[in-house]
Amino acid sequence: MTKPQALIMTGYGINCEEETAFGFEKAGAESKIVHINDLIEKNDQLKNYQILAFPGGFAYGDDTGAGKAFANRVRHHLMEKMLDFVKKDKLVIGICNGFQIISNLGLVPAFESHYDSQKVALTRNVDGRYLSRWVDLKVQNKTPWLKGIKSLSLPIGHGEGNFYADPKTLKKLQQKNLIALRYVRGEICEYQNMTENPNGAIENIAGITDETGHVLGLMPHPDRALFFTQRPDWPLQKEKLKRKGKKLPCEGPGMRIFKNAITYFS
Amino acid sequence: MKYGNPDTYDFIIDSFMSINFIEVRTKIPDPRVKALKKQLLGYKNITEISVSDIYTIEKKLTKNDLEKIAKLLVNPVIEEASINETKLPPNTDWIIEIGFLPKVTDNVANTVKECMEDFLHHHNPSRDDKNTNFFSNNANNEGVYSIFALYVSGILNESEAKKIGNELMNPLIQRISVQSRKQYEKNGSMAKNVPQMSFQNHVKIDEIDMNLNNESLKKLGKQGIPNKDGSRRGPLALDLEQLKTIQTHFKKLGRKPRDIELESLAQTWSEHCKHTIFSSELDEIKEGLYKRYIKGATERIREQKNTPQDICVSVFKDNAGAIIFDDEYLITHKVETHNTPSALDPFGGAVTGILGVNRDTIGFGMGAKPIANFYGYCFADPNDTKPLYKSPNKTQKMLEPKRIMMGVIGGVTKGGNDSGIPTPLGFMYFDPRYKGKPLVFVGTVGIIPKIINRKPSHEKKARPGDYIVVVGGRVGKDGIHGATFSSEALDSGSPVTAVQIGDPITQKKFSDALVKEARDLGLYTSITDNGAGGLSCSVCEMAKESGGCHVILEKIPTKYPNLSPWEIWISESQERMTLSVPKNKWPAFENLMKRRAVEASVIGEFTDSGKCVIENDKKLIMDLELNFLHDGCPKKILKSAPYNVNTFSSKNNEIKLSEHNVFETKYPQSQSTASKKNTSKSSQAEILKNSQSIKKQFDWTNQLLQMLARLNLTSYEFVSRQYDHEVQSTDILKPLQGRGRVNASASVIKPLYNSQKGIILSYGINPLYSDIDTYHMAACAIDTAVRNAVATGANLNHLALLDNFCWCSSNDPERLGQLKEAARACYDYAVAYGTPFISGKDSMFNDFNGFDENGNPVKISISPTLLISSIGVIDNIENAVSLDVKMPGDLIYILGETSDELGGSEYMNFMNEKNQKQFFTNTPENASNSIEKHIQNSLENFIQNEIKINVPKVNAKTNKKLYEAYNHAIQKNLIASAQSVGLGGLAVALAKKAIAGQLGMDISFKNIPTRKNAKECKNPSTDKNFSALLDNSNETLSDMTLLFSESQGRIIVSIAPENKKSFEKIFKGFPFAPIGVVCENAEFTIEGKNGTKILETNVNALTKNYRKTFCQY
Incomplete structure (x- = not known):
């Protein structure tokens, strides 16, 4: 079996391309980090990939609103190929800044397959400040990306992750079952006694999909939870396991998402 | 005296219809409003605030174009835009608009510009094709300007409105317009006008008459x-x-x-740039302090270790120091200070600080990848609102400590986060003496393969004939005289052009293009960063490699026209690297940079002429021998004098002092140190006796709770949380540890996804000890930095140090005396631990000369401050130990001895502050009940004055063996949690462990190992009598001492009960003792030396106090 090919977009301040690429590689894909300008130059190469990832970062320094400037660049130079890609049986993920980019583009929620109209926003965190911590998530809908996962904990790191949609859109998101992830109070919030919603997101929404479930946008970072030793509570878990004579697991919770993408193509 | 260039700016009023503006507002509540309301809480009359962003576009555009552009700027779900008009929210009374001054970097505007260019398919980053650019770079009449608008409702008069404006802007970099609704309706928005430089007629090149008296x-x-x-x-x-x-x-x-x-x-x-004070002859030290004590220590350690054990690869010669990480990689570390710029423009100063030290990493060897940032801030109390002025008559007001603090914190957030570099560790330290000049330490760790293109990556050499290439940002007036300016004290003459603004994304773009691509393609032969001194330093430094350089000045890209040649040459405009690119590689290099949207320009050639030559418009304007430039500086001979504890209090009395002067109240005694030392022995017993008698008067529980809320001990979670520490997916032991989220003093990252090896980072800093003895201050800083890392799992054999000296009045012989002592300790203790220095930086004039709120002159000098940073390697990150206690029933041990060393401690400082407060509040009205207080005060005063010479002293020989044994215990997985004892002593260390684990503790001091104070020991590595000076007989120390003494060499650990035997076996022969257990419940109790309970509280109370100081931040 040939390995699924993953294209990891980078450039202009995207900064999570290496860990995202590693996540896919470790899960069994072949990753290639491609600068957006190289993709614009040879936009035909997109068709050689099964997975497209918009990683986290600070494209254009979040100036004029996170993801906006990068989305403009994609829209003006790559939109046609992008639409070809999402309309095929392929997978797209936008993580953090990537989620901001794909929601600006309209790749999510893309009601009635309109992949080019912006319906939701990720605005400034409610306390106006960047936040780096872990959150707990509950899976809400069906998407290949989250298959078999009921809940998981991942880190976030963003200044503009406050999900917003107007009441009409919100209702539609619910009706069409496009809300993929919600912030909940789970094991990490319990562990460090933190509120479940880190940024003021409406209805605790942390991630959404398109109607096919192939395109997932989420604020939390599976790429920052590749190893068990990245969990905030791993030193405690280690002591507990050691005293039971058990070994420390290797993988972090984020790996499940990368593995799901590979499973989808096998 | 007026400094700087006499350029002024005017507004161009739009008479050609070429100035347009677009206002962007949110349709839903803007979270920025909430933050602003918090900031403006003091203005009770404000009823409502709203905000918007305005972009002025100076360019002839059709209405159709403008509408398209507005679409680019708006998020249609939450925002709306209006073109060439602003929409005043209803009930607006005042309109405050803030924009940047001309010549100041405006990142948002630059992004808007880029978006517009891209959109109109004119995008072309090459400057050779200038005419295809949408905006002409060198035209005076085109551009984009961003404005932040604030609409305020409420009954405010003009001066209040202006005051609000001033709280939000910095006149050094920003312009402001404050208008009432009426005025606004008449004049309109500030956005209608464009700030315009009116340049003076520049003299191209001046010849300077040096024939002067x-x-x-x-x-x-x-x-x-x-x-x-x-x-x-x-x-x-x-x-x-x-x-x-x-x-x-x-x-x-x-x-x-x-x-x-x-x-x-x-x-x-x-x-x-030259570090003259550290490198000049000082007293009997001909080679200077740096060569003898800092570099000397490293050389000695490297000689002692054999090749496989020598971890140093590139030390003291490059932009950062490098040690071995594993068989394939090197890791680098560098810590810088950015004090003066941060005092003037805290946000901009801090951004440029962190980006600058990132560039030191990118400029290491052939280019290392930045993988972790580190910060350390020394501020004055943010609650101190008394004004300070740089000039007489209450002019040139300094920013208040809180603004400096929040600006600096925010600047590093911007610089670090935007660059995608995690910040796993940092600290904040507070002392009133940082009010005149805050200290802003910023550090970056990097990683680089040992071998790149079959050559050692830490070696580089520009060759004659290679192009001189600059990459990144353009040159402007920003940061002119930064290097010469920060070599002096801060006063009214400090030029404003020394302030720069950082642009993290420009840097991120070239960082990725160079380190992740061009480096491995072998497209350049050498690289360095542009920091202090700009091109004048970077090019001339690289010219040493080839033997000369020839620069064509007009090829250097500038932000705007009409810069004088000397300005272009020394400007410290940010985000630039200088490289040497072989001619045959230039086409490939240029092409790559173009595709990465990075500007790269050939500005000349490296030569072997032995000269630095610059031509401008075909005329020779600089012709200097490299020898003279680099080695012509006359050698200085410095003389030091022994430090006397009292000098600086009496000296400062010569200047008319206000309450600002902290020395006066802090050290009121007039005895000399010498006489004190003679009396100390007899008084020791008395202190003990007295402290026993006053013990009852002390409520230790309450004191511990108060201590935990002190600025230097409290949680600064709000800082750790806004610094991304998870990016790059390497964070293992995080800045906030355990259930209770306690700020850790060491962090661990795992830089390679395919390896279990980790990097441990830590630091040590004890400025208050300097008031007593800088030798021991430095010794303690080293021990703390080493021990924090060791406690977490570092191995002494794979641990290196960095030094950052921040001194004051370094032309004063006594300050030099203090410096000499501190440097000597650096040698002694680095050698004793076998931990080499790999890099360092100093900042010698952290003094403020200005005026207080009454216009009286003040001088504020920092306490001599030494930051020691440590970087170590741990073979398996799974062995790293966090600080939180893990399970009820676990046993708690103390390793190392406790001694009567409260001198310069956080507790002593706490007592001093309390006394001052009591003294000032002792008004005649409450005099009746003050007799008892008076007695207590004098008792406390007595104790403080006596014990303050008991600064902690370090026995490196004993500690080293202890740390080695401890590492053995870590390898065997015996340690469940560990915390080294630092500021605040044992009580605070225990409390932090309990808070972190959210579990109670039952502690007894009965068996605690103690020792007498080793007063006279000065040189642990050579003094054979050192251990003899330490009397190991169990001296009875007071509970106060046991609770709060800051004796070094101590680690508190918890272990699983089943590991008791093997644990104790490892430490047999070392001073250690079991001191308690982790409880099932939340009770936190301590039993004193004589078996009675002296402290009783619970984890909730500890947690509450630990978090309360900054809970509103």
Whole structure:
């Protein structure tokens, strides 16, 4: 079996391309980090990939609103190929800044397959400040990306992750079952006694999909939870396991998402 | 004296319809409003606030174009835009608009510009095709400007409205308009006008007459080259001797120096670049402090270790120091200070600080990848609102401590987060003496393969014939005289152009293009960053590699026209690297940079002429021998004097002092140190007796709770949380540890996804000890930095140090005396631990000369501050130990001895502050009940004055063995949690462990190992009698001492009960003792020396106090 090919977009301040690429590689894909300008130059190469990832970062320094400037660049130079890609049986993920980019583009929620109209926003965190911590998530809908996962904990790191949609859109998101992830109070919030919603997101929404479930946008970072030793509570878990004579697991919770993408193509 | 360039700016009023603006507002509540309301809480009359962003676009555009552009700027779900009009929210009474001054970097505007260019398919980053750009770079009449608008409702008068505006802007970098609704309706938005430079007619190149008398020469050095209008260009910071050397040199050449030559020499010879104080002959030390004690320590350690054990690869010669990580990689570390710029523009200063030290990493060897940032801030109390002024008559007000603090924190957030570099560790330290000059330490760790293209990656060499290439940002007036300026004290003459604004994304773009691509393609032969001194330093430094350089000045890309050649040459405009690119590689290099949207320009050639030559418009404007430039600086001979504890309190009395002067109240005694030492023995017993008697008066529980809320001990979670520490997916032991989220003093990252090896980072800093003895201060900083890392799992064999000296008044012999002692300790303790210094930086004049709120002159000097940073390698990150206690029933041990060493401690400082407060509140009204207090006060005073000479002393020999044994215990997985004892002593360390684990503790001090104070020991590595000085007989220490003494060499650990035997076996023969257990419940109790309970509280109370100080931040 040939390995699924993953294209990891980078450039202009995207900064999570290496860990995202590693996540896919470790899960069994072949990753290639491609600068957006190289993709614009040879936009035909997109068709050689099964997975497209918009990683986290600070494209254009979040100036004029996170993801906006990068989305403009994609829209003006790559939109046609992008639409070809999402309309095929392929997978797209936008993580953090990537989620901001794909929601600006309209790749999510893309009601009635309109992949080019912006319906939701990720605005400034409610306390106006960047936040780096872990959150707990509950899976809400069906998407290949989250298959078999009921809940998981991942880190976030963003200044503009406050999900917003107007009441009409919100209702539609619910009706069409496009809300993929919600912030909940789970094991990490319990562990460090933190509120479940880190940024003021409406209805605790942390991630959404398109109607096919192939395109997932989420604020939390599976790429920052590749190893068990990245969990905030791993030193405690280690002591507990050691005293039971058990070994420390290797993988972090984020790996499940990368593995799901590979499973989808096998 | 007026400094800087006499350029002024006016507004161009739109008469050609070429100025347009777009206002963007949110349709839903803007979270920025909430933050602003918090900031403006004091203005009770404000009823409502709203905000918007306005972009002025200076360019002839059709309505259709403008509408398209507005679409680019708006998020349609939450925002709306209006073109060439603003929509005042209903009930707006005041309109405050803030924009940038001309010449100041405006990142948002630049992004807007880029988006517009991209959209209109004119995007072309190459400057050779200037005419295809949408905006012409060098035109004066095109551009984009961003404005932040604030609409305020409420009954406010004009002065209040202006005050609000001033709280939100910094006049050094920003312009402001405050208008009432009426005025606004008449004049409209500030966005209608464009700030425009009106340039003076520049003299291209001035020849400087050096045929001057000493007085005039001094003035030239202090205030700079005179302009035609009589103003001066800003400090050269050259002293008389240096100027005379230059005078003689040019006399020999038979010509006058040109301004660019003089400015270039001033940059290269500045304290900031040359570190003259550290490298000059001092007393009997001919080779200087740096060579003997810092570099000397590293050399000695490397000699002692054999090749496989020597971890050093590149030390003291590059932009950062490098040690071995594993068989394939090196790791680098560098810590910088950015104090003066941060005092003037905290946000911009901090952004440029962190980006600058990132560039030190990118500029290491062939280019290392930045993988972790580190920060350390020394501030004055943010609650201190008494004004300070740089000039008489209450002019040039300094920013208040809180604004400096919040600005600096925010600046590093911007710089670090935007660059995608995690910040796993940092600290904040507070002392009133940082009010005049805050200290802003910023550090970056990097990683680089050992071998790149079959060559050692830490070696680089520009070759004659290689192009000189600059990459990144363009040159403007920002940061002119930064290097010479930070070599002096902060006063009214400090030029405003020294402030720069950072642009993290420009840097991120070239960082990725260079380190992740061009480096491995072998497209360049050498690289360095542009920091202090700009091109004048980076090009001339690299010219040493090839043997000369020839620069064509007009090829250097500038932000705007009409810069003088000397300005272009020394400007510290940010985000630039200088590289040497072989001619045959240039096409590939240029192409790659173009595709990465990075500007790269050839500005000349490296040569082997032995000269630095610059031409401008085909005319020679600089022609200096490299030898003279780099080695012509006259050697200085410095003399030090022994430090006397009382000098600086009495000296400062010569200046008229206000309450600002902290020395006066802090150290009121007048005895000399010598006489104190003689009496100390007899008084020791008395102290003990007295402390026993006052023990009852102390409520230790309450004192511990108060201690935990102190600025230096409290949680600064709000900082750790806004610094991304998870990016790059490497964070293992995080800045906030355990259930209770306690700020850790060491962090662990795992830089390679495919390896279990980790990097441990830590630090040590104890400025208060300097007031007593800088030798021991430095020793403690080293021990703390080493021990924090060791406690977490570092191995002494794979641990390196960095030094950052921040001194004050370094022309004062006693301050030099203190410096000499501190440097000597650096040698002694680095050698004793076998931990080499790999990099360092110093900042020698952290003094403020200005005026207090009454207009009286004040001088505020920091306490001599030494930051020691440590970087170590741990073979398996799974062995790293966090600080939180893990399970009820676990046993708690103390390793190391406790001694009567409260001198300079956080507790002593706490007592001092309390006394001052009591003293000031003792008004006649409550005098009746003050007799008891008075007795207690005098008792406390007595104790503090006596014990303050008992500064902690370090026995490196014993500690080293203990740390080695401890590492053995870590390897065997015996340690469940660990915390080294630092500021606040044992009580605070225990409390932090309990808070972190959210579990109670039952502690007893009964068996705690103690020792007498080793007062006279000065040299642990050579003094054979050292251990003899330490009397190991169990001296009875007071509970106060046991609770709060800051004796070094101690680690608190918890272990699983089943590991008791194997644990105790490892530490047999070492001073250690079981001191308690982790409880099932939340009770936190301590039993004193004599078996009675002296402290009783619970984890909730501890947690609450630990978090309360900054809970509103």
